[in-house]
Amino acid sequence: MPQSPHDRLAELHNLAAHAHAAAATAHGKGDHLTAHEISKQAHEHSLNAHKLAEELGKKLAKSSNA
Numbered sequence: 083m084p085q086s087p088h089d090r091l092a093e094l095h096n097l098a099a100h101a102h103a104a105a106a107t108a109h110g111k112g113d114h115l116t117a118h119e120i121s122k123q124a125h126e127h128s129l130n131a132h133k134l135a136e137e138l139g140k141k142l143a144k145s146s147n148a
Contacts, residue, residue: 087138094131098124 085093101124109117 087134091131091134091138094127094134098127098131101127 101120105117105120105124108114108120
């Protein structure tokens with residue numbers, strides 16, 4: 083069954099949150115290079131979630147104006 087856009091958005095937010103937590107753990111262990119790489123992944127997930135949220139907002143606005 084295809085994933086709904088809202089479920090995908092929630093998944094992206096969860097991935098970003100998990101990556102942020104993993105980066106903090108790596109940073110706390112002194113592994114700054116790994117923390118930086120994981121932080122970049124978290125940022126990418128956050129950007130993807132933001133983009134999808136904007137797309138969903140535009141679709142909802144368009145459907146409510148129709």
